[in-house]
Amino acid sequence: MNTYKKMMRLATGVAMVGLLTTPVLAKDRNNHDDNMFNNMPKAKNIIFFVGDGMGVSTVTASRIYSVGVDGELTMDTFPHTALSKTYTADHITPDSAGTMTAMMTGINANSGIIGYGPETERNDFNHDGDGDRLWTLLEIAKQKGKKVGVVTTARVTHATPAACYAHVSERNHENDIALQALPTDVTYNDRLGDGIDLLMGGGRRFFTPGGMADEEGDTGSRSDGRDLRREFQDAGYTYIWSQEGFDNLEEENLPILGLFERSHMEYEYDRPNDLGGEPTLEAMVEKSIDLLENKKGYFLMVEGGRIDHAHHAGNAFRALTDTEEFDRAIATAVKKANLRDTLIIVTADHSHVFTIAGYPMRQPSDLKYDFGSAPQEYLDNDMEQQHGGILDVVYDISSSTGDITARTAKDGAPYAMLGYQNGSGYRPEPRLNPQDDPFPGLGGADTLIPDEFGNTGSEHTQYKQEAAVPLGSETHAAEDVAIYAIGPQAWMFHGTVKNTHIFDVMQSAFKY
Ligand SMILES: [Zn+2]
Numbered sequence: 388m389n390t391y392k393k394m395m396r397l398a399t400g401v402a403m404v405g406l407l408t409t410p411v412l413a414k415d416r417n418n419h420d421d422n423m424f425n426n427m428p429k430a431k432n433i434i435f436f437v438g439d440g441m442g443v444s445t446v447t448a449s450r451i452y453s454v455g456v457d458g459e460l461t462m463d464t465f466p467h468t469a470l471s472k473t474y475t476a477d478h479i480t481p482d483s484a485g486t487m488t489a490m491m492t493g494i495n496a497n498s499g500i501i502g503y504g505p506e507t508e509r510n511d512f513n514h515d516g517d518g519d520r521l522w523t524l525l526e527i528a529k530q531k532g533k534k535v536g537v538v539t540t541a542r543v544t545h546a547t548p549a550a551c552y553a554h555v556s557e558r559n560h561e562n563d564i565a566l567q568a569l570p571t572d573v574t575y576n577d578r579l580g581d582g583i584d585l586l587m588g589g590g591r592r593f594f595t596p597g598g599m600a601d602e603e604g605d606t607g608s609r610s611d612g613r614d615l616r617r618e619f620q621d622a623g624y625t626y627i628w629s630q631e632g633f634d635n636l637e638e639e640n641l642p643i644l645g646l647f648e649r650s651h652m653e654y655e656y657d658r659p660n661d662l663g664g665e666p667t668l669e670a671m672v673e674k675s676i677d678l679l680e681n682k683k684g685y686f687l688m689v690e691g692g693r694i695d696h697a698h699h700a701g702n703a704f705r706a707l708t709d710t711e712e713f714d715r716a717i718a719t720a721v722k723k724a725n726l727r728d729t730l731i732i733v734t735a736d737h738s739h740v741f742t743i744a745g746y747p748m749r750q751p752s753d754l755k756y757d758f759g760s761a762p763q764e765y766l767d768n769d770m771e772q773q774h775g776g777i778l779d780v781v782y783d784i785s786s787s788t789g790d791i792t793a794r795t796a797k798d799g800a801p802y803a804m805l806g807y808q809n810g811s812g813y814r815p816e817p818r819l820n821p822q823d824d825p826f827p828g829l830g831g832a833d834t835l836i837p838d839e840f841g842n843t844g845s846e847h848t849q850y851k852q853e854a855a856v857p858l859g860s861e862t863h864a865a866e867d868v869a870i871y872a873i874g875p876q877a878w879m880f881h882g883t884v885k886n887t888h889i890f891d892v893m894q895s896a897f898k899y
Pocket residue numbers: 440483695696699863
């Protein structure tokens with residue numbers, strides 16, 4: 388084939404791809420009638436899963452932790468995937484407010500912003516007003532007569548859930564965000580019609596008067612003295628705060644406000660210790676689908692909100708166990724929903740500076756050859772850790788003797804597979820021998836104990852993976868994240884796209 392023909396073929400291919408994707412979006416925005424897409428399979432329901440901070444390295448590490456190197460998470464089994472670019476209108480490395488606004492409205496926004504476009508600056512620091520509110524997919528679904536639900540393990544007023552139903556130029560104004568969901572308040576977001584049908588997660592303090600003790604003995608932090616728990620009930624909501632209240636929920640209880648914790652809900656690992664009891668994310672998803680199912684369909688946003696928080700704390704263990712629970716919730720949705728009329732999308736809002744490093748060996752039983760000697764801690768990986776030892780230090784094999792040893796860095800200390808580019812797990816230079824390390828555990832199997840590291844005088848008692856740059860809180864990362872999709876129009880996810888494409892596909896799946 389000559390060069391000209393090759394180029395023509397290429398151009399035709401590009402045009403074809405263009406036909407299949409871009410025109411939908413352009414025409415959709417301009418409200419043109421588009422017959423071309425009339426016989427596309429339409430989604431009655433959409434379940435949108437957001438793993439907050441669940442970058443690709445987090446998915447890989449969680450897979451190894453949960454089901455082994457060659458196992459499959461439920462999200463791994465989805466037939467359609469794409470890479471998603473997460474930058475905001477003003478930052479290379481984004482935050483959850485800007486990215487969730489992009490995914491819920493189709494317009495790339497600035498970091499810190501909820502529900503406004505790129506001209507709206509954070510906290511209105513230019514004092515020029517916030518401008519026009521964007522439409523969110525949840526608002527659009529509600530206008531179509533669908534039921535809508537927001538479920539998170541973070542505070543329900545936190546950036547990701549808030550970007551479904553609120554409009555504020557400062558994500559930290561959580562007192563205001565709570566009011567926008569309250570149908571009887573003057574600042575109510577009236578695009579929500581008769582209200583969000585189901586809102587569950589943490590964040591009771593923004594619904595409880597400042598200083599007042601709540602159901603679990605924690606104090607509220609509303610500066611206006613209002614008790615929104617009561618006001619939501621006066622507006623027709625069923626309010627629950629405990630496992631028991633959750634267990635008793637029935638369809639006739641809609642609309643529902645569930646606030647299971649003063650701030651964010653517990654990490655999945657710590658959940659059994661909660662005073663009033665908390666449902667798992669999986670249980671919340673199962674119940675939500677049961678309650679929201681109806682003739683006109685529903686939109687449900689589910690956030691695995693604390694994957695992000697564990698990473699910020701430099702504690703890989705809780706990031707992995709929360710991702711594991713997030714994946715269980717996805718599995719339940721796949722099992723319960725009819726995939727002929729339900730589009731399920733799984734993605735992350737951004738990544739974290741989290742890496743799987745060195746050349747670690749797989750588990751002893753995974754190896755198909757006989758090896759020489761190996762330390763007991765490595766051999767124990769098989770017996771005690773059904774989890775692939777991903778939290779362990781790096782063991783590697785000598786190609787001359789076949790002996791397996793813990794690898795050491797230039798300073799003589801072993802190093803873990805998992806680590807962060809920055810954060811509070813920084814060890815001062817030179818790193819000490821493991822037995823003298825004030826961050827015990829780096830020398831051996833202790834990295835496997837989630838609470839080994841006692842950061843004296845602080846609330847953080849969780850083990851922290853090593854970090855290269857000393858920061859109080861580990862940061863997000865700028866690389867692309869993955870999108871996994873199944874159901875009607877899931878095929879629209881392919882290639883590398885901007886995260887706003889998620890809104891475009893969801894809107895198209897509801898419309899065409
Ligand atoms: Zn974060």
